[in-house]
Amino acid sequence: RSARQDPGLAVCLTVTHVDGLVLARSAFHHSINYRSVVVQGIARQVTDEDERRTALDAIVDQVVAGRAADSRPANAKELAATAVLRLDLAEVSAKLRTGGPNDEPEDLALPYWSGVVPVRQTYGTPEPAADLDPSIPLPEYLSR
Structure with a gap:
């Protein structure tokens, strides 16, 4: 509809x-x-896919500014599972x-x-995932 x-x-x-x-x-x-x-x-x-992606990016960036551009976007399966x-x-x-x-x-x-x-x-000190490649640095937006 x-x-x-x-x-x-x-x-x-x-x-x-x-x-x-x-x-x-x-x-x-x-x-x-x-x-x-x-x-x-x-x-x-x-229902518009572009609007949905924009809204989801806005939610992610509201929690951690800059994170949407620094993470994998939702794939088709994830997008289908999210209203x-x-x-x-x-x-x-x-x-x-x-x-x-x-x-x-x-x-x-x-x-x-x-x-x-x-x-x-308040936010605490970021803790890297146990399986994170140690050569991947902490993003600047998390060190503020």
Whole structure:
């Protein structure tokens, strides 16, 4: 069927990223700092092979910039086994929390630590595959 005939599938996608643990003097007021988005829309399958390859390259490069050009492209079997969807947005909402704890005024003099413990996600040192030819250098984009 053509994309015009494809009614698509109604979807809701939610992503939350935790930025920190908010520790108040009272356990009741503990919280988290976060960024969250909710997307509602219609998902449709991308059938054009060039569009599919471009989308897959974009996903790879989003994870590690420059990697799509520095790896073998999907072969016909891999491409056939992978669905690529386009999401036509109908509604999007975002919510976030930042800042420190909201302690009660009467709790401020209590002898309990209060503050934010940042949550970080970082990349570690690349580890070569056990069967990697030792003459193949670490790509520049992984040494940044």
